[in-house]
Amino acid sequence: MPGIAIIGAAATPVGRLAPRAGAMAEGFDHEVLGAVALQAMSEAGITPRDIDSAVFTAPPPTTRQLGFGSFMAAQLGLRLRGQLAEVQEMGITGGLAFDQAAADVMLGRADFALALGVAIQSGADSGMAMDHSVRVVGDVDFQSPFGLTPIAWYAFDAARYMHETGATRADIAHVALKSRGFARHNPLAQFREPLGLDEVLRQPMVVEPLGRLEVPARADGAICLVLCSPERARALGVPAVEVTGRGFASDGHHQMGDHHHDITAFPAAHGAAAAALTEARCSIKDIDIAELYAPCTITEVLVSEALGMFPRGHGAAAAREGRTGPGGDRPLNTSGGCLARGHPPSLTALYGLLELREQLLGRAGARQLQGARRGLHICELGNYNAALAHVLERLA
C-alpha cells in the first residue's frame, strides 16, 4: 500500500473510562473521541474542515448513541466528500478502519482522512457482555450453546501448543512479564507495574491453562489517526510514517475449520504478513519492531512463530529468554501489548499502529527502540483465521 502517510495521532490512555457505579460520567463517548480527534488533527497541523473521509470502528453495544459515525461527524463539524462509515469484523476492526480510510486517500477521494473510534464498555455487566461475545465467536446453534468465550479459543491454542512442543505454562507466561516491562514507560498503558513470574502463575485460572494475568483485562479507549498521501505529508513538513506494504489473508474458517487442521499454525498471519512484506520489498528479517494483535500470552508466541521470527515451537522459549522483551533482539509489542498497554478489542489495532508511529519517529521515550526503522503491524479476526498486516517506515 505505498501512498499512505500517518501525520497525526492521539489517544486516551487505555483503561477505565466508564464511570464507577453511581458516579457521573466525565464525558460521553462522542466527547471523549471528539477531544482525541481534535488533538490528532492539531498535531497534523490541519482542522476538521480539511478532512474528506472519516472511517469509524463500529461502536460496542454499550454505546448509547447509535448512528455514531454520522453523529460524531456532525459534532466535529466535518464536511466530507470521500466517505463516512463504521466498520467492524471482530479483531481486525481497527485495522479495517485504517485500511478503508487509507483506500480513500489512495483513490484520490480524500486529501485527509481519519481512522478513529471509541469504546467505553468497562461499565457493562460482565455476564451480559459475555453472553453477547459467545454469539460473536461461535456458531450460535452448534458452538455457542456450549458457552465458548472469546479467549477460550486461545486457551485451546495454548493447551495444544504445550502438548505438541513441551512448552510449559511458565514459559508462555513470560510474555506477561515482558509486556509489563515495556508498558512501564508507556503513558498510554493500562498496567505499568512490574510483574513476577510467581505472581502470574498463582492467579486464579480464567480459561485453563491461562490465568487472570495471561488474558486481557476489560479496557476502554479512544483513538484517532490522521492519514494523507506522502506528498502532502512532505508538503506539510510534519513528522510522518509511511505505509510501505499491506496484506490480508484468510484461511476460510470461522474460529475453527470443520476438519482436522493445526490450530496453532496461524497460516493467515503468515500469509498476510508475507503479502505486506512483499509489497514493502523486504523480509521478516528486515523488521525491527512489531506490534501484534495478541490478546493472550500464547497468541504473541504463536504469531511470532507464524511470522517466521522463531522456528515452530520456539516462540515460548524466546519469550522466556527475554528475546522479545526490553533489550531483546526481537522486541515485540513495545507498547506493552494487549496484556499491559491494554485491549479495547475494536481499537487495539489502531493503538498498535500508533505505537509503531511513535517508535519509528524516535519519540517513544524510555521505551524507545534504537534503530527502529521498519515496523510490522498485524491484527486478526477470530483465532487468527484471518489477518491484516501493514509495514510502516519513517517517511523520508
Next chain:
Amino acid sequence: MPGIAIIGAAATPVGRLAPRAGAMAEGFDHEVLGAVALQAMSEAGITPRDIDSAVFTAPPPTTRQLGFGSFMAAQLGLRLRGQLAEVQEMGITGGLAFDQAAADVMLGRADFALALGVAIQSGADSGMAMDHSVRVVGDVDFQSPFGLTPIAWYAFDAARYMHETGATRADIAHVALKSRGFARHNPLAQFREPLGLDEVLRQPMVVEPLGRLEVPARADGAICLVLCSPERARALGVPAVEVTGRGFASDGHHQMGDHHHDITAFPAAHGAAAAALTEARCSIKDIDIAELYAPCTITEVLVSEALGMFPRGHGAAAAREGRTGPGGDRPLNTSGGCLARGHPPSLTALYGLLELREQLLGRAGARQLQGARRGLHICELGNYNAALAHVLERLA
C-alpha cells in the same frame, strides 16, 4: 469510479422472510444469504474460490449470529486476500458495501469482490425496533427523549414542503401510486397490486402528513452483487454494467443542523450526484433512469428536485402528472422503490443498484425502460444530510 463492473447479482424478493409467530424458520440468515450469493456468483460464471473480498452490510439487531461476515465467509468456503468487513452507516449502508468492495478491485486487492447482506427483521417486536431506531436518528440526550422516529424526519420535510410550495398531500401521494405501477412487473417487489389515490389518502396517519401507504412497510431481504474490473468482465464475456462515476457529499449534519437551514433542499444529494456525474462526464439530463433511496413519498419528490430533474417546488406536480411513473419522461425508481419494491434499509441501496443493472442490460421484462443507457443511483444517511451516488452504464 471508472474501473468497476457488476457481473452478477441475485436477491430474494423483498418481503417477509422471518417466520410467522410459532412457525419454524425455513432458513436462517446465513442460509438465505448463502443461496443468494451462490446464485450471483453462478450468474457471473465464477465460484466462491474466485472471490478475494467480501464486504457485508452489518446485520440488523435481529441477526442472532454475530461475527456475521466471518461466519458467512466460512459457510461459503471463501478464501480472501483483499478484505472481509461489515460496514454500516444508516441509509448508505448498502452503498458503502458496494463502494468498499469496488475499492478493493480498483486497488488491485481483489480480482472479484462481493457486496452483500441480509436483513431478516420483520419478526421483531415493532415497539422494540422503534426504541432502537430512535437512538439511531437523533441525539440520544437532546432529541431521542422526544420520541422522534426515523420517518418523523421525512414528515418534517413533507410538512415544510407543503407549507412552502402549496403542494397538497394528494400531489405528493401520487408517488405511492406510480411506485406500484412499476412494481407490478417486478418479481422482487413486496407490493405489486395497483393502488388508487383515495385508498392512499384514507389510510391511517403514521407521521402527519404521511399515512400508512406513504411510508415504507417493514421488509426483509438478502442480496449479493459480484464486482470485478471491466477488463475481466469483458474476458469472461458475461453481460455487465460499469460504474462510470461516483460521488459522496455530506452537509455536516446529523439529521438536522443546529441553526436555520432549508431541510427540504438536500444539498448533499445535489453534491454527491454532481460529483458522480462529473466523473461520468455527463449531466443530469443524460440520465435515462434513476434509483433513489426514498423511504417516503416526499423523499422521492425532494431528491428529484435536489438532483435538478425538476425545478424547486415542482417535484410533486411531476409525480401527479405521471412524469416520474410508467410511461413518463423522467422515470424514477422503476423497481417500485421503497414503497412498493420494499425497503430493508441496510439493503435498499443494493436493491437499487440491482434494478439499474437489470434495466441497463435490457432484461427488466414488462417494466423495461426503452433506451435506458445511463442510470443514476443515490442513497443517503439520515434525512439526506449525506449521500452516496453512482452512475452506471452498460459495459461496452
Next chain:
Amino acid sequence: MSLPQVVLPGRRGIPPRVNTFTARFWSALEDGALLGTRCNACAHLTFPPRRICIACGAQDPEWIELSGAGTLYSATVIHAGPSLYWAGGPYTVGIIDLAEGPRLVTRVLGALPPPIGSPMQMVVTHHDDGCLFAATLAAAADN
C-alpha cells in the same frame, strides 16, 4: 427569565443521560432556564450545549441563557411511535428556530400542532423522574 413550567404525570420515555458538563444544563432547566453554549473563540451559539464548537473546533464554550422564544419551522404528529412514548397516543414534535439563532427539535404541547411559522415559547416539563423541555404556541404560554 424563567420559562413557563408544565407538569406532565408519568416518567420520561428515554431519560437523557447527564454528565459533568451537561449537568449544568439540566439543573438550570429544573430552575426554569434554557441554556445553550457560545464559543469563546468564534462566538458560534449552539443548542444543545457542546464542549466542542462545530464551527471552529475550539473547546472553550461559555454558558448563555436563551430567551425561549422561537418560531415553528416544521412539525409532525407521530401516530405510531416507540413503545416508550406511544402508550399516551399521538404526540406532536416540531423543529423550532430560537430567536437567538439555534435550531432544535422538541415535543410540542397542545391538542393540535400549531401552523408552521407560529411564534413558539419553550417551556419546562416536569415528569415523575426529572424534567425536559418542550414548546407551546407563544399565545398559549402567555395565558
Next chain:
Amino acid sequence: MSLPQVVLPGRRGIPPRVNTFTARFWSALEDGALLGTRCNACAHLTFPPRRICIACGAQDPEWIELSGAGTLYSATVIHAGPSLYWAGGPYTVGIIDLAEGPRLVTRVLGALPPPIGSPMQMVVTHHDDGCLFAATLAAAADN
C-alpha cells in the same frame, strides 16, 4: 448405533435455534443419533450439518450418521464464563476430531479434562428444555 444418553438437570444456556433443515438433526439427536451431512457433488463430510457445501458450493447434502467416536484435539476449562453457564461452576469444552473426519467443539463431561489425544465418545445430553450433544472419555462412556 445409539449414543450414550446423559441427563443434565436445568435448562440449556443458549438453546440452539431449529429450522426446517436442522430439525432433522435435532430430532435424530433426541433419538440418540449424531448426524452430519455429506455433499452429493464432492463427498465432503461436514459437521455441523450444512445446506451449502463449503468445499464446492453445491447445495445438495445428504444426511449421514456419525459413529460418535473421536479424539480430543484440545480442551480448556472455563472458569469465568457467560452468566448463562457460569452459575454451575467451571466447565470443560473441547475440540473433538471425529473418526469420520469432521472436527467439532463441544462440552466435555467429567470432573477433569481428559488428556489431549484421549479417545472420546459423543453422547446426548438431555436438559429440561431439550437436548444437546457432548463428549466424554471413551472409557467412561463404556462403563
